[in-house]
Amino acid sequence: MAKDQKKQPRPKAETPKGFRDYFGADVTERKVMLDRIAEIYHRHGFDPLETSAVETVEALGKFLPDVDRPNAGVFAWQEEAVPGGGSGDWLALRYDLTAPLARVAAQFRNDLPSPYRRYAMGPVWRNEKPGPGRFRQFYQCDADTIGSASVAADAEICAMLADALEAVGIARGDYIVRINNRKVLNGVLEAAEVRPDQADDVLRQIDKFDKVGRDGVLALLTVGRKDDSGAEIEGVGLSQAQAAPVLAFLTSKGADNAATLENLRAAVGGSVIGAEGVGELAQIAAMLAAMGVGEDRAIIDPSIVRGLGYYTGPVFEAELTFEILDEKGRKRQFGSVAGGGRYDGLVERFTGQKVPATGVSIGVDRLLAALRAKGLAGEEAQGPVVVTVMDRDRMADYQAMAADLRAAGIRAEVYLGNPKNFGNQLKYADKRGAPVAVIQGGDEAARGVVQVKDLVLGARIAAEASHDEWKAQPAQTEVSRADLVAEVRRILG
């Protein structure tokens, strides 16, 4: 902090690569959406948890400091060495909200209620190569139940997810929560006599079901196929007879849950784990019905394969089913906005004890994009009423006007730039999205009146009206100063 340091060149005013700023409505719209979700989560008994952005690399896991610098995917740095205490800890920014939850669940396991329902909303950081639309800081919004082995916890999360989507404005019929179960797949693999060493390969191929379809997966499970580039992709080597139950599983969705469950029972054959999985899905279906969540909102769907490799029991995904136009103007379904499922080993890393857990994560940016596409992203962000300055010696009068408007709950501000050029003030009001401008020159002040200009109407007249009509200026009204608030309120409707 020496004052007479060498003069530095001017710094660049730039966000770091892959980071961005959020202005005005960007912030407000996301906040409104997350507040509505939080309200639903809270009503379901979930408590908020806000962990710090920084964790020890050790606690985050996965990214261990086995290299000089643990920078694979996370932003990490080493604390300064403690004098006489060895080298400093490696710290890192959290890369999701689940790893900190695991740490909290272990650290506070004697204090937290069990089961522990918590939700968390906030930014996470990924040290990845930034690209168009790909940022290194983004929001996540998670809800998890730790310490319950009951599928009632899974059913509750599915019902809550449906409620949350409706709370932010997605209409019933415009979304569906699809539910599958890893145990059913395990049962199918057992029934098909797939060798344990083939299971990972099978999962990898199943994961392509969305992309390559039934026949594609059949080829990948058996003899292999050519991809679009003509390259030969090796198959897993199952026989057609082994692949059949796997495909039966993936395509077993029936007309309703009852039919689907019937198909699944057939697909798992005599497998005990398979029967257990189908039983869990049947329980979830019954619980959703009891909670008043119909099959138009949440449904058993074995074609949902994303996450089947990661989760250990029920898996769920929320999809928006309405169509939007993609970049090329083609109609397509909006697609997935949330996913989750049941997983073990969350707390086990820390304590050695398996703790059952289930949860869901909403893709904040995707859901917000969907709301914007449907014109549902909060109320129209409205600029403030701008009180212009005709006479800089009467700032107090203009501020009194703004204060009166605010006291009536109306967003208002006085123009605070150099008032010399009145045109600049109207340009400013335009940039602010101001619905109304208030004007009072010395003449008006002497007569105790103000001019109230309806900028929305004014813009329409300027765009549509003839010169004569424009001159008549019906968008501007003179009212007594005492009627200012009433007139502005009238214009704002």
Next chain:
Amino acid sequence: MAKDQKKQPRPKAETPKGFRDYFGADVTERKVMLDRIAEIYHRHGFDPLETSAVETVEALGKFLPDVDRPNAGVFAWQEEAVPGGGSGDWLALRYDLTAPLARVAAQFRNDLPSPYRRYAMGPVWRNEKPGPGRFRQFYQCDADTIGSASVAADAEICAMLADALEAVGIARGDYIVRINNRKVLNGVLEAAEVRPDQADDVLRQIDKFDKVGRDGVLALLTVGRKDDSGAEIEGVGLSQAQAAPVLAFLTSKGADNAATLENLRAAVGGSVIGAEGVGELAQIAAMLAAMGVGEDRAIIDPSIVRGLGYYTGPVFEAELTFEILDEKGRKRQFGSVAGGGRYDGLVERFTGQKVPATGVSIGVDRLLAALRAKGLAGEEAQGPVVVTVMDRDRMADYQAMAADLRAAGIRAEVYLGNPKNFGNQLKYADKRGAPVAVIQGGDEAARGVVQVKDLVLGARIAAEASHDEWKAQPAQTEVSRADLVAEVRRILG
């Protein structure tokens, strides 16, 4: 991600030193407070801005990478080198919300409205030695106006600050916004013929006014004094005649703004800058009056010296004036919860152009502590109604009860742990702060009724009632299943 890595020892489940987690009401109470402040800022025409947590060290400034690692006060790390592109940028977590604002104001100067009013709320990070109650991540809440040289901007922020304090629940009379002006002090120094090379020393001594009082500062400005330990502290070397106007300035607060301004006019003598400063304070006083902000809410007070060294014009500070008990049980005033003022050079670092700016920062943790001390921190955090599980085969029935309660807007959840031990379920409900437990065994189910247990009343009875009264259990009522929601609503009042 090799699967057969060497087995690592179990990681420690610990927050990094100096960081902490926020649970439940901790999160909610702060959110309620910040939402109320945001509402006031928004109504005054301020727009939210959310910058990323990460900035380049270059843009943050002050902490330049002139050492191997720029870790003086910030958490910083170097990006990986770009192949063929030289060494990577140094990045850091923001240490306040002003430095990112400066970067934004420069980066987007052609797009933002001017003046630009913005508010920001969020965590900042300091790489400092943690101590009891001192954390390395904490919240800030700022509002600034960039690009207005008018003291109307300062007056507006003072009025807005008073409104914000009332909006979070601080009663009128329990706070005061005090306003001073660096220019007046400059005028006093000029009038006292303090040499420019003495000015910094004088400011340093004035800053001790809060601690050592009038006579202490007089000694420090002149011949020096002994501190509490008996050590001799050198004085600035002013004559008594030179020190007199400085002390007159510090003690010029009169019975009201008019009297204070009169005293200040005398203190600055013939100084032009001093007269300008007093004129600004007079304007601010007039504007506050016009906005309906009385001297019981915001007042000119030249004894406010904190920040006078940093700011270039008006300086403000909000103080809570009610008494609390300190750690030793002594009464003391709560003290400062917000401060700010006018500063230049914010954007100049980047663009070379001076851009006038003024702003205020609320100490989020201090204000929240004040609200808690007054019992004002949001509504009592209430736990959910807990629907207990007597019969694990009827989970769907219990979930239907919770769903009915939620549909009526009541926070409710089903117990999701192992239901075998009913006592554990009631212990759980207690830990959750549940106001009501719902119980339905097979017998009740057959009769179409539920038991509704008022846990708040029950706890009171258990604490106060005799054994016979306790046995009568008036805190538990049997109602028909159809009346569940009505009965719970009755108990919740």
